[in-house]
Amino acid sequence: MNRRKAIGSILLLAGAGTAVISGFRFHQLYKTPDLRKLSEYRALIAALAETIIPETDTPGAKAAGVDAFIINMVMDCTSKKEQNKFIEGLDEVTAYTYRKYHRSFVDSSANEQQAVAAYFEKRDRPYKGIAGKVSHKLMGDSFFIILKKYTVMGYCTSQIGATRGLAYDYVPGKYIGCVTLQPGQKCWATD
Structure with missing residues (x-):
């Protein structure tokens, strides 16, 4: 009889602990985000986008002004839970870089920056299958997915990215369904 009560008490305690942790995580996702931090992290966002x-032989994300685009998209076009995840991710990048290299991400070497970006890309990789769909629906995109999405979107829609990074065709000609690509040919951008 005492064993049953002990097992019941342990299960009740474990359930209560899980509920508290889940409630705290839910609160972290849906609290009002501190969007002022985005302007403080502008240099970090620019370095991550770069x-x-x-x-390379084409301008990078910094030259295209992608950092301003990312900040505007996060502030105006992103859900509250993804805003919180993005700001939390920036905090984590800062802490991880200081812990690992004893300096900020912006002051780190290119190899160190790539190592940090690779770590967060691997960490934030979405689950596969049904678990990934459920996680995406409940939790939204992860920090690095948001960063990559807005970086590519901002670069490809900027004037520098569309004209110098991509092969820009202001007035496209006729439709040709199958075109042979040349080695080193740029992707197309049209108006």
């Missing part, structure tokens, strides 16, 4: 689309 890690995703670096400057």
